[in-house]
Amino acid sequence: MLVSMHSKKSREEIAKVIREHGYRATPQRLAIYDALHKSGSHPTAQEVHQTVLERDPSVSLATVYKTLQLFVELGLAREMGFRDQIHYDPEVEYHVHLVCTSCGKIEDLHIDELESFISQIEDETEFEITGQRFDMYGLCSDCKREKRDISPPSLA
Amino acid sequence: MLVSMHSKKSREEIAKVIREHGYRATPQRLAIYDALHKSGSHPTAQEVHQTVLERDPSVSLATVYKTLQLFVELGLAREMGFRDQIHYDPEVEYHVHLVCTSCGKIEDLHIDELESFISQIEDETEFEITGQRFDMYGLCSDCKREKRDISPPSLA
DNA sequence: CTCGATGCAAACGGTTTGCATAATC
DNA sequence: GATTATGCAAACCGTTTGCATCGAG
Numbered sequence: 235m236l237v238s239m240h241s242k243k244s245r246e247e248i249a250k251v252i253r254e255h256g257y258r259a260t261p262q263r264l265a266i267y268d269a270l271h272k273s274g275s276h277p278t279a280q281e282v283h284q285t286v287l288e289r290d291p292s293v294s295l296a297t298v299y300k301t302l303q304l305f306v307e308l309g310l311a312r313e314m315g316f317r318d319q320i321h322y323d324p325e326v327e328y329h330v331h332l333v334c335t336s337c338g339k340i341e342d343l344h345i346d347e348l349e350s351f352i353s354q355i356e357d358e359t360e361f362e363i364t365g366q367r368f369d370m371y372g373l374c375s376d377c378k379r380e381k382r383d384i385s386p387p388s389l390a
Numbered sequence: 391m392l393v394s395m396h397s398k399k400s401r402e403e404i405a406k407v408i409r410e411h412g413y414r415a416t417p418q419r420l421a422i423y424d425a426l427h428k429s430g431s432h433p434t435a436q437e438v439h440q441t442v443l444e445r446d447p448s449v450s451l452a453t454v455y456k457t458l459q460l461f462v463e464l465g466l467a468r469e470m471g472f473r474d475q476i477h478y479d480p481e482v483e484y485h486v487h488l489v490c491t492s493c494g495k496i497e498d499l500h501i502d503e504l505e506s507f508i509s510q511i512e513d514e515t516e517f518e519i520t521g522q523r524f525d526m527y528g529l530c531s532d533c534k535r536e537k538r539d540i541s542p543p544s545l546a
Numbered sequence: 547c548t549c550g551a552t553g554c555a556a557a558c559g560g561t562t563t564g565c566a567t568a569a570t571c
Numbered sequence: 572g573a574t575t576a577t578g579c580a581a582a583c584c585g586t587t588t589g590c591a592t593c594g595a596g
Contacts, residue, residue, distance in 0.1 A: 298450070
């Protein structure tokens with residue numbers, strides 16, 4: 235099981251993908267692609283916007299929203315709706331999310347068996363699978379530790 | 391693999407669960423519990439509201455929202471954020487969702503191997519799992535059939 | 547009788563949209 | 572130069588909240 239496996243494409247590759255689909259490779263789009271990868275794990279549109287602003291303070295939030303949608307369409311990102319917000323994931327390969335319900339951190343987990351597990355479902359049902367989302371909710375190692383350290387005294 | 395396995399509790403059982411947690415078993419709450427089960431698969435709060443209205447036209451949308459939150463807290467339902475809306479699932483056991491990206495239908499799929507798959511992840515990571523969500527996106531059998539019937543002519 | 551629950555309407559906040567301007571190809 | 576993309580601000584819409592009233596325990 236690998237914990238991370240980010241496959242960031244170069245500026246040129248991204249520009250190529252965008253143009254091949256008939257869209258324009260604007261500086262904003264390239265900057266947003268970079269920001270998506272630099273914004274920590276599974277950022278929201280607003281977080282991506284914050285990151286882009288560091289490089290180019292003129293990029294608008296609306297453009298970030300439109301561009302992230304475009305990336306999803308082009309297969310450069312995946313979107314995952316949570317309770318309040320949509321998070322974007324630059325990792326498009328099948329993988330599992332470990333979502334910490336205490337601190338909100340989301341970790342990726344690549345599992346070898348996942349692909350065969352999924353194709354098994356496809357074989358045994360009449361469902362044609364094109365995408366997947368596998369979230370595990372719970373406590374990450376940090377929050378588990380914190381709980382151990384904090385709880386006993388407060389219970390006493 | 392079972393396709394459905396709804397474990398609807400009786401009015402009395404629900405009232406008991408609610409009271410045991412220190413809340414009041416109001417007629418609205420009981421009606422909303424029924425509606426949650428009668429509203430088709432994985433309804434939104436608004437869909438549940440529509441269903442409740444058939445029995446009691448005075449129940450407000452705000453109460454439906456508050457009550458569904460309460461059910462999640464009591465372990466009587468699970469919530470799943472999608473792109474635009476939160477959907478509620480009265481089935482709280484581990485299972486897989488088959489989400490049709492064409493018609494929007496969500497089917498439940500109970501898989502024996504799922505539980506061991508999940509505990510395997512828990513064993514191999516330092517993550518303490520308390521919940522899970524496994525969605526498969528794609529085409530359901532109906533939409534697959536429709537696509538077969540419609541597409542060829544339109545491609546000609 | 548008390549305190550939690552309801553219903554209403556207003557507020558909230560993430561996301562989308564319309565449109566004039568700017569920039570890609 | 573034609574047409575798409577951007578930025579701005581307003582609109583949207585699902586969800587939450589404040590508060591007076593109601594009703595469960």
